Amino acid sequence: MTKYQRVVLKLSGEALAGEAGYGIDANVLQSVASQIKEVIELGTEVAVVVGGGNIWRGMAGSSQGMDRATADYMGMLATVMNSLALQDSLESNDVETRVQTSIEMRQVAEPYIRRKAIRHLEKKRVVLFSAGTGNPYFSTDTTAALRAAEIEADVILMAKNKVDGVYDADPSVDANAKKYDELSYFDVLKDGLGVMDSTASSLCMDNDIPLLVFSLMEQGNIKRAVLGEDLGTIVRGNRS
Template identity: 80%
Template sequence: MAEAPEYKRIVLKLSGEALAGEQGFGIDPDMIQSIAEQVRDVVDHGVEVAIIVGGGNIWRGIAGSAKGMDRATADYMGMLATVMNSLALQDSLENNGVQTRVQSSIEMRQVAEPYIRRRAIRHLEKKRVVIFAAGTGNPFFSTDTTAALRAAEIEADVILMAKNNVDGVYSADPSVDEYAQKYDNLTYLDLLKDGLAVMDSTASSLCMDNNIPLVVFSISEKGNIERAVMGEEIGTIIRGTES
């Protein structure tokens, strides 16, 4: 492991399921504490950290839409779920001594700042963790797309995508197919061409167009966020072109 961080400014993408831990729904206090401790260790290296967290542990807009709910309404409910997760993560981070700000794409000034790009960058420069909540503020866009968009806006060096039950990108679902092959390196064109279920095509295209690398790894093993930041070869790294 290198002595200095490989990346100076990162976007950490967490799924809502990651906060649920083994219980599969809601927020697992032990899991969110583990994540907060890992983020604290990264901040201690001087790395600027922005976080996007999903809401699937509370509500999934696509699932609501499949049951007959208006898609836009279901997606807005999903955005509110991400705010709940963001506030829980902020509380845990600050209990671990990490100054944190939540910025929401949907205005709710009593609980979060509105998303303002320049203010977010200033927070990062002051070594505050910034959690971007409520997705892009628009229905029909995933939190993966939010991660790609915010990474481009704040000029992040990398997106770290922490997965709950898998340690990288595979050719098939490894829990179903015992012959699934794990990839160490891919390009965004590979994701789009082969239909690999890493992030949606909008997010992949944004990352490719803005040349933002993506590291996919497991959140289950404590210390993996730090390992990824320090440049250790874990999980799968995805770039715009062949490495």
């Protein structure tokens, strides 16, 4: 029996780049697709939000003098590219998938329609939410929080490619960094832990959406997360 019946899986664009750090690694795509298939076979409904940092980061473009809105729209298009790549990989694993975009591009994907997305999920299709919220100045973390609230997801699964949870310091720099098993969103915001941006954290806190942060790099972790096994760090509205 799974712990969660409907989940939003949040993947960073960098995770899809693998060791190269840029672009899309076909082996990583296949690994993610096979793990999502395992979860679908358990009967869990899966929506996915993918970042675009492996192709373009809006903040980076803005810091180089580009108009912030233009840079962010370019980042949204990068998330569409990642979603289409993941869709192709999922369907090669016989997993029915739909890409929905917040910016209308009908030749490429469906426009985001909440009720239609929920219907796809009920039919056990994976829904990939791309192009962010459709607005500049909002991250894909905020997209994940917003879509999770809209589709009434049980949890956001934040799969990381470099860490296996939330730490009080960067574990790649500080050998004494302490990993948290459980946190509240208030702690995240107060201590500036950088799990999600403050807009996304506040949205999750206000709507009581739990967040599980765990490592994507270990095969089978997405399934373990859905089954409720002990891994990563759970972030809740209030620490229990």
